[in-house]
Amino acid sequence: QSALTQPASVSGSPGQSITISCTGTSSDVGSFNLVSWHQQHPGKAPKVIIYEVSKRPSGVSDRFSGSKSGNTASLTISGLQAEDEADYYCWSYAGRSTVVFGGGTKVTVL
Amino acid sequence: QLQLQESGPGLVKPPETLSLTCTVSGGSIRRTSYYWGWIRQPPGKGLEWIGNIYYSGTTYYNPSLKSRVTISLDMSKNQFSLKLSSVTATDTAVYYCARMLPGSYYFDSWGPGTLVTVSS
Numbered sequence A: 001q002s003a004l005t006q007p008a009s010v011s012g013s014p015g016q017s018i019t020i021s022c023t024g025t026s027s028d029v030g031s032f033n034l035v036s037w038h039q040q041h042p043g044k045a046p047k048v049i050i051y052e053v054s055k056r057p058s059g060v061s062d063r064f065s066g067s068k069s070g071n072t073a074s075l076t077i078s079g080l081q082a083e084d085e086a087d088y089y090c091w092s093y094a095g096r097s098t099v100v101f102g103g104g105t106k107v108t109v110l
Numbered sequence B: 001q002l003q004l005q006e007s008g009p010g011l012v013k014p015p016e017t018l019s020l021t022c023t024v025s026g027g028s029i030r031r032t033s034y035y036w037g038w039i040r041q042p043p044g045k046g047l048e049w050i051g052n053i054y055y056s057g058t059t060y061y062n063p064s065l066k067s068r069v070t071i072s073l074d075m076s077k078n079q080f081s082l083k084l085s086s087v088t089a090t091d092t093a094v095y096y097c098a099r100m101l102p103g104s105y106y107f108d109s110w111g112p113g114t115l116v117t118v119s120s
Helices: none
Strands: A009-012 A018-023 A035-040 A047-050 A064-069 A072-077 A086-093 A099-101 A105-109 B003-007 B018-025 B035-041 B048-054 B059-061 B069-074 B079-084 B093-101 B106-110 B114-118
Touching (some): A099 B048, B003 B093, B018 B114, B035 B069, B048 B079, B079 B093
Parallel strands (some): A009 A105
Antiparallel strands (some): A086 A105, B093 B114
16 A cells, blocks of 8 residues: 655745645546545644545635546645645545555645 | 544553554544544654544554554543554654544544654
8 A cells, every 4th residue: 555646845926826746546546536635734733625536625715626637636726825835645545445645745835 | 513632651662552542522433423543644754544443343454554553442431542562663653533534535523643752
C-alpha cells in the first residue's frame, strides 16, 4: 500500500489560482471516486475541505474545488488568500475498507 | 457537537507497547454506524493511516503496521483504543483519533492530537 504522490510545495501570489496534483494507481484513485483533501495549519489537526473528489463540506469556501482524471486527482485553490497557507493532503479509498494518504503539499502564499 | 480527545503516556520506551485512548463526547459510538480511526504524523512529516474499527467491532489496519496494531472499542466508556507493540524511535509521532463516514471514507471529526515520543 504505497502513499499517493503529491508535489512537495506549490506557491502563488494572492488572488492567483494554484493546483495541487495527487497521483495514485488504478487500485486506489483510479478505481474509486472517494478522494478527499485535508488542510492542515501548523500545530492543528487536519480539516477536510473536499470529499468524494469534488464535494465541499458545509462551511468550506467555494474557492476550493476538486477533480479527478484517471489515476490523478487535483485540488484547485482560486483567489489565493494568506489564510490558505498550509499543508494539504490528499487521500483515497484503496479497497477492503482501507485508505491511503498522499505525502502532503506545502502551499506558500507569496 | 462531536468531540474527540486522545489520552495516554507521552513517553514510551522501546520495545514496549504504546497505548492510547480516544474519548468521544457529544455522540455515542454504540448507536451510530461510523468507523473510528487512528492516524499519526511524525514530526515534520506527513500523515499515515494506522487503522479503523467499525462500530460493530470489525477492524481494518494499514498493512505496513498490521502485525503490531490492535484497535478496540469500549462501549461502556464511549472510548476506543490503540495499542502499538514493539515500538522504536520511528514510531515517534503525533497520534490523532478521528471519526470516518462509511461510504465516503473520509474523517470528518478529529481529536487535537497527542505527541508520543519513543525513547529510552
